[in-house]
Amino acid sequence: xxxxxxSNKNIPPEETASPDDRxxxxxxxxxxxxAGWQRAKADLINYKREEMVHLAEVAQxxxxxxxxxxxxxxxxxxxxxxxxxxxxxxxxxxxxxRSQIEDILKKRGLEKIELRSGDKFDPAVAEAMxxxxxxxxxxxxxxVAEPGYKLHDKILRAARVIISK
Numbered sequence: 001x002x003x004x005x006x007s008n009k010n011i012p013p014e015e016t017a018s019p020d021d022r023x024x025x026x027x028x029x030x031x032x033x034x035a036g037w038q039r040a041k042a043d044l045i046n047y048k049r050e051e052m053v054h055l056a057e058v059a060q061x062x063x064x065x066x067x068x069x070x071x072x073x074x075x076x077x078x079x080x081x082x083x084x085x086x087x088x089x090x091x092x093x094x095x096x097x098r099s100q101i102e103d104i105l106k107k108r109g110l111e112k113i114e115l116r117s118g119d120k121f122d123p124a125v126a127e128a129m130x131x132x133x134x135x136x137x138x139x140x141x142x143x144v145a146e147p148g149y150k151l152h153d154k155i156l157r158a159a160r161v162i163i164s165k
Contacts, residue, residue, distance in 0.1 A: 060109065060152055067110055068156060071149055074101055113148035113159050115141055125150075126159040134164035 017025070077098055084090045113125050119141045121128060125148055126141070134142055141161045148159030 061154065063108060064151055064154075064156065067105060067108060067151060070101070070105060071110070071157060074098070074105070075146070077101070109152040110156070111150045113150060113155075115144050115148070115159050115161060117141055117143060121161065121163045125155060126161045128163045129160050130162045131165045132162060136164045138165055140164045 081090060081094065081098065084094070115126060118136070121139045121141055129145055132142065134140070136142065140163060142164055143162045144159055145162060146157075146160040149156045
């Protein structure tokens with residue numbers, strides 16, 4: 001008997017176990033491997049989904065800084081047009097160039113925030129530069145000093161306005 005026990009020490013415990021025990025251990029190991037594989041597969045699917053969302057955002061807002069710089073150029077273009085209008089007539093071609101720049105920016109998702117004198121001040125889309133005494137109700141836009149712009153759904157630049165006290 002001592003010899004049987006000594007010889008069994010060299011045999012792995014799986015081989016000395018009954019077939020039912022080995023089957024149960026194999027099924028348990030299979031279930032663990034399957035659960036791990038399913039988690040890894042779900043993680044990969046989630047990663048792919050997150051990357052697609054990220055790539056869509058990069059495609060949508062990737063040129064944001066470039067558009068922001070062009071908005072400044074557009075503002076300066078408008079200042080130049082106003083100066084030219086004060087000094088005399090302006091060629092229609094200049095207005096067409098400005099319109100082309102604006103159309104290119106619209107194709108890229110840029111929208112001008114529409115505010116007019118008399119609108120209620122909305123801090124989500126406008127920045128109050130000055131509050132002045134006026135006959136209009138408090139919090140009413142008196143003048144739009146600088147237009148605001150949205151890039152798709154994101155405020156690129158808030159409009160700068162003068163409001164009534």
